[in-house]
Amino acid sequence: MQWEDKQTYLEAGSPSHFRFDETLVFLKRSDQEILHLVKGRTVFKALRLEDEVVLFSITEEDGKLYIQFLNGKFNKAIKDFVADYVTKWFDLERDVEPFYQLAQQDPYLKDLVKTYSGLRVVGIPDLFEAFVWAIAGQQINLTFAYTLKRRFVQRFGEKLDWEGETYWIFPQPAVIADVNIEIVRDLQFSSRKAEYVLDIAKKMRDGTLSLQELEEKSYPELKKALLSIRGIGAWTADYVLMKCFQMPNAFPIADAGIHQALKQQLSWKPTVEEIANIAKNWAGWEAYATIFLWRSLYE
DNA sequence: CACCAGGCAAACC
DNA sequence: GGTTTGCATGGT
Structure with a gap:
């Protein structure tokens, strides 16, 4: 992905x-x-570096x-950081042509890739954010998951007021890492989820868990490393691999949304085994x- | 009022 | 070892 430097903004050709x-x-x-x-x-966004x-x-x-850089800060380090962030956020660097090739031949995907053509993984480049979002969202509906995230960010995050x-x-x-767990519980995180989030925060602060170290690993190694962390099961590991590490073969197969979407096409609820069977044809592109x-679930 | 949500770990047979 | 249970709350 080539971002051309135009002083106060960056420009790039939109990928196919x-x-x-x-x-x-x-x-x-x-x-x-x-x-x-x-x-x-x-889209407007603020980041700290x-x-x-x-x-x-x-x-x-x-x-x-x-x-476009809006608050007068655009030295080279900032430009590189933001360009990299956006490229990962929207998965712009990926050649998705092979996915469309297989999807057009796939009974479950062919209509979807036509209707929602050009859809890409919208990622979560910040590893800690990806962990917290995935853990907060375990076994609750998305509305409540967003409520938890909003409370968490408004309680502990920083803000920039601009125009x-x-x-x-x-x-x-x-x-x-240093917050009182009771404060997180007060936001209506379950005790378990609050523990998971604080454990991970401490690991990341101490450097025993880092993006740089994990980035070196292949898919199976990376998944194994994630599964060893308390609070990260199979679903969360694949979700994070898909949203933060941009792995196109990551596949949270037990996901309730995947089951629901396939149920609408099959008119019965598939088992994990049936989905694994269907997904054989998606090899390498399960995340897509x-x-x-x-x-297909949000109209 | 049940039952399910973009699950997980610990407890329990 | 495989299976069951508690967690938290909103939506249907």
Whole structure:
């Protein structure tokens, strides 16, 4: 992904099989989302890197993507960081042509890839955020999961006020590592989930768990490493591999949403074995099959 | 009022 | 060892 430096903004050609408007649909799916703001066809987001907070926007026009820096901070380190973040966030670097090839021949995907053509994985590049979101969302409905995330961010995160809007930034592990667990429980995290989140925050603060170290590993090694962490089971491991590590073969097969989406096509609820069988045809692209199935659930 | 949600670990046979 | 249970609350 080549982002061209235009001083106060970056520009890149929109990749093929990418529809910015599908990304926007995903980003707008909850009105409780406070980690970004969508206005019209533009996304606004704030990020912290070291000792600076950067506010930027992303939009698309005439087949080109633009990242605009809004609060006067755009040195090279910031530009590189934000360009990398956005590239991962929207999975822009992936050649998804092979997925479309197989999906067009697949009975469960062929209509979906036509209807939602250009949909990509919208990731969670921040590892700690990915863990917290996945753990918070275990075994509860998405509405309540968003409520938990919003409370967590508003209680522990930092914010940037800019031209009448508030931009929240997800808290760093070091902040969460030292909070009283009772405060997290008061946000209506279960005791277990609060423990998981604090354990992970401590590991990340202490450096015994880090993105750099994990990035070196292959899929099976990485999954094994994640499964050894308390609170991370098979579903969460694959969810994080898909959303943070951008692994197209990650597949949270026990996911309730996958089961529900396939149930609508089959008119009965498939077992995990039946899904594994169906998914043989998706080899290497299970994460992409998953997001199209999820997409079919919100009309 | 049941039962299910983008599950998991600990307790229990 | 495989199976059951508690967690938290909102939606249907």
